[in-house]
Amino acid sequence: MTLGQLRTFALVAKLGSLHAAAAHLGVSDPAVSAALAALRQDLDDPLFIRAHGGIALTPGGRALAEYAQDIVGLADKARWEVAHAQTETGRLKIVATAPFAEHAAGRLLDLFTRRVPGASVDVVVEQAEDVASLMLERVYDIALGIRPPVRNGAAHNSADSKDAADVGLDSVPFLRYQRVFVVAAGHPLASLHGPVRLSEFLGRPWFAGPAGIQETSEEGRWLAAQGVVPEIVCLSSETEALAAVRAGEGTMLALGHIVRAEIRSGSLVRVPVAGTPISGLWWASTLDRGRATTMARTLQRFAGTADATAAMVAPGGSRGLERRGPKFHVALWS
Known part of the structure; x- marks a missing residue:
């Protein structure tokens, strides 16, 4: 069992599709199948079955999915902390679409600011059609919620991450x-x-x-x-x-x-x-080709961890959306 195999399985479990996971990882479908086959053999469990055009996890697969997300999240956190022993400081500027901001942003970012040293955030809700241009103008460091609409006449396809790259954004799905x-x-x-x-x-x-x-x-x-x-x-x-x-x-x-x-x-x-x-899917989008800030990439990875998912879907009251003037902001607590 390797970290790469677990990362592949965690993504397949999240997206519900081997093909979607392969497209996201930038590898072939057979490469994803080979990684999963090695895990199946190692654990002596089928992990998933084909169902309704996607996959359905077995009981063993559901158990592994929880561990896989935790392990991958810890590995990413460890890699970040080693590479950035001198923690970046400064406020992370976040743009969110309204449904995500209202129902999940407060809980996600409250957990993020408690888990990541030096992290502080400011969140503003903008119209979905404005997000891509605001990101490319560097008004914000990261976008959360609906994937920014593709510019330059390219067709939108939520299963194909290449479209986001066409407009200089790297979009990662993190919650279905x-x-x-x-x-x-x-x-x-x-x-x-x-x-x-x-x-x-x-x-x-x-x-x-x-x-x-x-x-x-x-x-x-x-x-x-x-x-x-x-x-x-x-x-x-x-x-x-x-x-x-x-x-x-x-x-x-x-x-x-x-x-x-x-x-x-x-x-x-x-x-x-x-x-x-x-x-539907909620996405975390940053500037591509190494132009994103370290803190933005850290939040993009953190949003897909099991702890972050649990926080976002937890039952209970308001997630902290409030209006300030013509825009909405997310009020955090700690």
Whole structure:
């Protein structure tokens, strides 16, 4: 068992695809298969099976995925600390898209600033379409959330990291999420059985956060493919939108891990709309070709560790989003 094999397996487990892991690592599919085959033989466990165009981890694979992420994270941290015994100081300037900032940024960055010596952060929420140009102008050191839209006429493909390189950015996926339609238990849509057509939602209040449904997100691309244009009511936060849904005023495409407990308790009902749940990825993007700051690269790696994932999806209250003037900032605590 080698660190390279564990790194490959951790990435395959996170992305759910051997091909996606190979593309991210810049190696061939057979190279990924060979690394996994060596692990399977060493541990005498199949680790995963092919399922629905991707993979499904075995019980042994799930156990290894936890260890693999921890080991890779520790190795990266050790490598960074050895290479940078004289810790860089200074504030890390972060740009985030609104859903990530509201639901995960505070917890991720609170943990990061406690784990990494000398780290301090300032986070601002910008429109997704502005992120790439702001990064290239060095207004920010790292972008978190939706992958910055590709410039210069290149086609966007969330499975191909080459597009980000075309605009001078290195984008790494670090958290998979799902969006589901939810309504209050007493809402008329709560009694519908699937698959429910999206047309059922037309003419009904549909809530979202301040960014609405971003065109460059997976849910935005899914909605564009449906051929309908619902009227979406944008509120000051997704938390406020969810409060309106709880009050029986309408529906929203909510993050699955945020509403999981309420769906289990029955206070919210997931409407089984055809084509949902919608799976997406949150990305960490820095300048490419060695132009990123050391602290930005450290955060990019840290975001994909098991501890960071656990912090971001933990249940509970606000992640610290607040408005200051025309922009949103993330307020951290320690």
